[in-house]
Amino acid sequence: MLSVAEAQARVLAAAGARRRETVPLHEAHGCYLAEDVTALLSQPPFNASAMDGYAVRFEDIAPGMTMPVIGEALAGKAFDGVWEEGVAIRILTGAPMPEGTDTVILQEDVAYEDGAIRIMEEGPGFAGRHVRKAGQDFALGALLLKAGSRLNARAIALMAASGHGMAEVYARPRIAILATGDELVPPGAQPGPDQIINSNGVMLSALARAAGAEVADLGILPDRHDVIRDAIADVKDVDILVTVGGASVGDHDYVQAALVDAGATIDFWKIAMRPGKPMMLGTLGDAVAIGLPGNPVSAYVCAQLFLLPLVRHLMGASNPFPAPLQGRLTMDMPANGPRANYQRAHVAAGPDGWEVTPFPVQDSAMLSRLEEANALAIRPAEAPAAEKGSNIAFLPLNND
DSSP: OOHHHHHHHHHHHHHOOOOEEEEGGGGGGBBBBOOOEEEEEESSSSSSSSSSSEEEOOOGTTTTOOEEEEEEBBTTTTTOOOTTOOOOOEEEETTTTTTOOOOOEEGGGEEEEEEEEEEOOOTTOSSTTEEEEETTBBBBEEEOOTOOOBBHHHHHHHHHHOOOOEEEEEEOOOEEEEEEEEEEETTTTTTOTTOEEEHHHHHHHHHHHHHHHEEEEEEEEOOOHHHHHHHHHHHOOSSSSEEESSSSSSSTOOOOHHHHHHTTTTEEEEEEESSTOOEEEEETTTTTEEEOOSSSSHHHHIIIIIIHHHHHHHTOSOOOSOOOOOESSSBBOOOOOSSSEEEEEEEEEEETTTEEEEEEEOOOTOOOHHOSSSSEEEEEETOOOOOOTEEEEEEEEOOO
């Protein structure tokens, strides 16, 4: 069986070339830049008032003096008169500073009467007070974002302010999900006496969409080799094909053989981990084929470790794998066996850092415990017994 690290490396190696596309900024959230972004203009593009007040030349003012007000400057409407020495111009936040002025006196620091202001107290204190200089935020041609950056709301705002309306990004991966099993019915349906509800499709769709992928849930297939084979062969124009269930080699596990008959090449189908041992990887044309176990917790853990990193890789992430954190056990743990163990756990802040409490029952079909968990505690293969207070690695579950 492969180690988790080797399986992760093979998953990324199976991926094809990343696709690029140009999208409007309002569609770019969560995407990764395919090229550097530089400023197409300076911000602010002119010296601008940072406050409501009066624009003056600093060397003209002194506490207690009176200055005539000869006009106004508004955001979006510059002062269109002629500035003279010793005068003030009413100005509002964001308005261009009139030529000849260099300082703003706050409106609360003056007394206005009969078309003139009288400066009270000490005034602005220094030249340039309450003025945003042209290019103070960024200048034309400045490097703002590097290729590979993930576009969050702040980065999108920066691109918009710098003159961009479109973003060159790596395309969102297209994923098709197929579940197999005669025992499955879709969510909302009434299961028969020997059936259960397929929770994996909606769960995996939600995870993949949250990571940025475009997802098509193709529903449930019966446990028939020919039906599964034909359905797989009909899947077109996807980057990732995800099958759920039937990934092992039991008498009614048809997915691996159906994939091969549909033209896929299988890389591996066993990983030294639990839950999730019978996960399968292959390629089908240009698509990566991932076969996930049918147990919902196993499918979820494998999605966290393999499917979502593949999505992030195809989207352009430089480091697509989740980074483990360190905490302290709140209980003794027995020695682990030959497979890495990813245990549902609760993590909370303690006086000396994170405190990790693995749940006592780890059955891979128990979704209630998965929903309660906020982390996966990691026990490496062949790890010795661990005492309460000893260090343990964990993966936060905060991305879905």
